[in-house]
Each structure stands twice: as C-alpha cells, then as structure tokens.
Amino acid sequence: MLNNILIAISITLMYSAPLALAAMGGVISERSGIINIGIEGMMSIGALAGAAVGYFSGNAWLGLICAGIAGGLMALLHAIASITFKADQTVSGIAINLIGPGVAIFLSRYFFDGAALSLPVPVKLPKVLDQKYLQGTSFENFSIDVTVLIAAVVVIITWFLLYKTKWGLRIRAMGEHPAAVDTLGVSVYKSRYFCVILSGILAGLGGGTITLAIISQFTPTAISGQGFIALAAVIFGKWRPFGAYVACLLFGFSQALVVMLGGGTLSVPSSILAMIPYILTILVLILFVGHSSAPKASGVPYEKGAR
C-alpha cells in the first residue's frame, strides 16, 4: 500500500511539473492582458527543441534551455500578432497551436531521417531523489525529478514577481486597465511583450521537461493536450500561481491514475483510462469555475489613445 502511494505521489509530481511550468506562463500572460491559448503549440516546439538538442549535444540541460528559447520564439510570433498588430488573440493562439506541432514534426523528420520520432536522449534530466539515495529504506520506490523542483521554484518566483514586486503590480494593473498604466508613463506594449515571451519560455520549458525528464524522446503525441490542461489549470486556479499549481497537481494525479490503473489488474481498456485527465479537466471547468475572475482587460488589444 505504502508502495503504491509513494509511486502515485512520484508520478503525480512528475506529470504536474510540465503542466505547472506551462500554467505559470499562462498566468503571467493573462494577468498582463494577453490571452495565450497557444501554450500547446509552444510546448510542442519546446518538446522537439529539447529532445533534438538533448540528443545531438548529449546534454539534457542544454536541451532544456533550448526548449525555453524555442517556446519564447514561438511566443514572439503571438506577441507581434496580438500586441503590435492587435490581432484577435484567440485566433492568433489557435494559429500557434496549428503551427507548433506542425513545425515540430517537420523538424523531427528533418533531423531524424524522416522519422516523426526523435532518437532518445542519451541522458535524461536527473532525479534529485531516487533509489540511489533511498536504497534499503522503505521509500525505495519514491523518486523526485529535478523538474519537479524547478516547477515548484518557478511557481514561487511567479507568485513573488506578481504580488511582491513593482513589476508584478504593473503586470496585474495592465490586465485590468491598461490605459491607467499607460497614463502613468509605463509602456503597456513593452511590458506585454515581456510577459508573452516569458509565457512562451515557460511553456517551452514545460514541453522540454516532458521530452527530457518523462519520456526521453520527442514523439508526435508527446504533447497532446497538456497545453490546454495547463490553461484549464490557470482558470481553475483563478489566475493565481498557487491556485494554478494546485490544479496542476490534481491533473498530474489523474495522469498518475492512468498509469497505475493501466499497470494493475483492472480490466479497463487503456484508451478509456487515457481519457481520465481530459474528462477531469472538463468536469473541473464545469463544476468549480462558476463565477470567473479573469483579468478584466484580458483578450482586449490595447490601443493607445483609443476613445
């Protein structure tokens, strides 16, 4: 029993880490007033960049950094479209979601001799706790990926940034009433660019953690809905870092259920089990969100001096 619980916790944390990273990206972008529905696409490109760089360089850390950069570049497109050209943010996000996986698979075929799968990275991102350290204790089956720690730290930093620093005050203000921030001499455009790109970097890191810590290679289904689940976590968490993190843990736990029930004696078809996280997402959105507390100006392009 203890064993099962420990495994469940390990898997929950492992799967929630990429969600949490991406969700923090979502929180930052939306608090600044830009809806980032393109997280899924940014994660895809991050997943590929991470796996490819990790494979060719043999260094998973380098891969992770490149995953962030790739996600950030993708987000730059979104920022240009939705901030400079004031495009509809949802449409731009959908475009990112279509481009991301497409480009990722294209690049995979380019780098790996026509295969939509990358070759596995030689060394995955390390674990900070696993059998090596726990041999002989009753916690043998417990393990924590370094990405879990990274995610937790990012959540804390995001909270700190938003609620304790002057930049956070400005970001939150921008999502509510951008004109107010503008009239106080703070550039809305610049700050929103910063937030959207940061959001892409975090989403890219999220994608990278999947291919560098969880499955060790890029596959076309490596990113299948995690971006949207992260978005659901943002909403479920009421656009707050810790709220979103708790939601990510819940979704991570549902993923753990899939893994554990699938490996057990239960005779449920795996394809049904695989639906658990998505069904949970829908249920959560229906049951718990209710009155939304979305940033007021989220999704509205800011036009200087518009009357």
Added chain:
Amino acid sequence: MEISKDYAVQMRGITKIFGNFKALDNVDLDVKKGETHAILGENGAGKSTLMNILYGLYEADAGEIYLNGERMEIKNPSCAIHSGIGMVHQHFMLIDKFTVMQNIILGNETTDKFGIINTRKAKKRVLEIMSRYGMKVDLKRRIRSISVGMQQKVEILKALYRGAEILILDEPTAVLTPYEVDELLEIIENLKKDGKTVIIITHKLKEIKKSSKECTIIRKGNFVDCVNVEKESEQSLAEKMVGRKVKLSVEKRPASPGDIVFEIKNLNVTCERGLESVKNLSMTLRRGEIYGLAGIEGNGQKELLEAIIGVRHVDSGKILMNGKEIQNKSTRYILDSKISVIHEDRHKDGCVLSMSVADNAILSKYRERKFCINGFLNYEERDKFTDQLIKNYDVRPIGCKNTKIRNLSGGNQQKLIIGREIANNPDLLIAVQPTRGLDVGAIEYVHKILINLRDQGKAVLLISLELDEILDLSDRIAVIYDGSIVGEFNQEKANENNVGLLMAGGKFNDAQNS
C-alpha cells in the same frame, strides 16, 4: 500674448488631425501660474484632445508647448509627469481590484532591493499630501468599494504624489453629487493657495463661475476667446461656446396631471451579483407629467429599468401599466403595452451602429404588417417612414437614410432614436440620460420634445445622473438611493441642496412632507 515665465502653460498653434477630421485647428492656450483656468467647449469641441496633447497621450501635428516660458517636447505621459503635469481623466484610470495605496504608487513604486514593494515611505508622503490639501481617503480600501467622489480624490492624490505642479481635471464634476462638487472646489482652492496651477475642462457654466478666473473657449476645434470669467455672464459664455443665441432655461407650462398610467408597487429586484438592487420601491406616474428620478450611478437605476422592460427578473412586487400587470412578462409584451424606452447607451442599446439609418428606424417595428409582409421587408414603406422621421425630428444631414448610423453625430443619432420611439405612440416614455454626450443645441431640442410629449398627455419617466436636467425638466422629482426612493418633491420645492443631500444618502426631515 508673449511667451513668459509667468505662465505655467502656453500652447501655440496646436493642430491635431484624426484621419480626415481636424480635431484641433491652430489653438492657443495661456494659463497663468497659480491660477485656475477653465477650458469651455461643447462635447467634441476638442477640449480633451487639447489636454491629452499637453499630457503627452496624443502627439500634436503642429504647434508648440511652453511650460514656465520654456519650450517643451512632451512625447508621452512619462515626459508630462516629469515636467510636473498631472491629469485626472474623465473616466478614471483606476484599477478596481487594487487598494487605494496600490493605485497611487503604481508606476512610481517605492521599493527595497529586487524591486520588492515597500509602501512605508510612500505612505508617509501620501498622508502628508492628504493633510496639506484637506483630503481624507482610506488607503487600505479597494477602489471598487469606495464612492466615485473618493475615487476622484485618489486620482488627484496620484497626480500630487508624482509631484504635479500643473493639474488637469477633465470634466471633474460630471460624476459628483452637489456636496462632492463643493468638496472638490475646496480642494482646488487649497491647491491654488499652495501655488499649483489647475486646468479644468468642463461644459458646465456654473462651475466655471465658481472656480476659475480665466476661461478659454473652444468651438469645433477652433480657439474662440480667452475671457475673464468675472466679466462674463453664464449667458454670454454659453453663446460663445455654442456660437449662437441659446436658451439656458427650459420653458414649460405647469403640468396638468391626469389619470394614473404607470405604477410600481413594492418592487424588489436582485442584481447579477446576488445583491438586492431595488428594495421595496414604489412610484406612480400620471398622464401629462414628467417624473424625474435623480440619483447617483449605481443606486439601482439600471436594475429598475431592466426590471420594468422585462430583461431582469422581478423578485416581488408589481408593475402596472394602464392597470395591467406587466412584471416578469416578455419584453415584447411590455413594449406592446405602450411603453417606449430611450436607452442610456445609444450605441449599445439604442441602435445598431453598422446598419443604415433606415434599418435603425424600423428596428422596433419591423414586424408590423406595414413593414413586413410574409417575412419580407417592405423597403418602400421603410424609406417613407424614415424620411418622415428625418423631416419631423430634424435629423441631419437630410437624405441620410442610406448612410450608416455610425456616421451621424451623437445628437442626430439621438434625434432619430427618440423619433422612432415616439412614433410607437407610447403612453409612457422612459428616457434614461437622454442628453448624454449631446451639445447644447441638441439638448435644447430633446428637452423640447419631452415637454411636448408631456403636453400631449403622455407620461415621461426621466432617469438621469445630471441633476440640473432633472430639476429643469421634471414636474415631480424622486430621489433613488441604495435601491429605494428616499424622497419625492414637487418641482417648485426641489433644489440642488435638498435633492443633492438625499442623493448622497443624507437624511432630510422635510423631504417627505413637501
């Protein structure tokens, strides 16, 4: 006038073009240091545009700005703030969810290391400013939980906190109760004593007389005159503003009320946040009278209107039209009971901006047999009807029936909407802020129409935030506060003081007796 150090602000030859519309054409402005200067003009005359240029929100296409005799380039609000200019916008630039303190320091935060906000230093400074100018605001409250008057003080504090020496107030009294207006005037007086320069944008003549020494008048983007306020009368100021003779007071005969048309009995309505917005409200309207409902925004007017026209559920109580209960009936049923509405927001509720004038004219009657046969619109009848409206209500330009209504001026849009609603031949016309955003000429016209309607034996329910309008037009005046009617006056007994007091939630012993 020469450029000199004695002037806090001097603007020369300011021109601003939006698309192919010249908002400002070669406008000059001279504001003496340490004085209150008013900028007077109708809506759309370019007052706010001129001030937005001074504050760096717009860039002028031509012209120069001098502060204290020195040429300045003000490219953005940041420059303006650094040059000691502060601006309180007509629509407040405050973040609802933030506290007063957060709003004040936003963009100019006092911090420890790593950008961590530390409000201690800022707080000391804000408290000092408040005591110096006689303002009291609770810094810990959230903006959404304080009154509009308080919010305005927060805006003034914001500017002073940034070291403003020149303070621009854009239509500062539009949202205030009479008591709050007095408070504001006092603050302005204190600012002046301290050597600050204040610029007030307004179209209210009374306040100019009370607050300012000099006044610059702008009409349709052109500089008209800069006058000494003491030497002018309200009438002469108004004429300079509009460019022709105007009647400032409303002329009407005494009302001769007839039978009861419309009645509300003990109405209770909840708003979408689950709060009681209308509480046990009752009113009675007779034929041939204008019933004015005064009150500050957010005291249940919106919910009351929505309940009357059937878009909001009535929890309890009755609404009677010609003796027939209409509460919780469908909107179509209610409108067919001879009620017509002129909505507050004509762009949102009054018309469809992207449709033609003619289509807008039949928005509420397209179903009638005359305009629609077996589901097909009869364009001939529509055009005939529209031409009639355009002619009867002086909608300009003549022959605009096929242009999009978006391209008409606000006044002409409103004339068409009013004409359309009156063509329904209602027994009760509900007019919500019918002159909002209109210029003096159009206001005069709309008032005349409402009085005509009354003289024809119809009832008019006038809901307005403009106290002057209510006082001038209404035969009976009721005050709504916190969802209830807290007082009712006949027109001759009502004045700014007793109505204003009730609007602000005060008690007035004689209110019920009059």
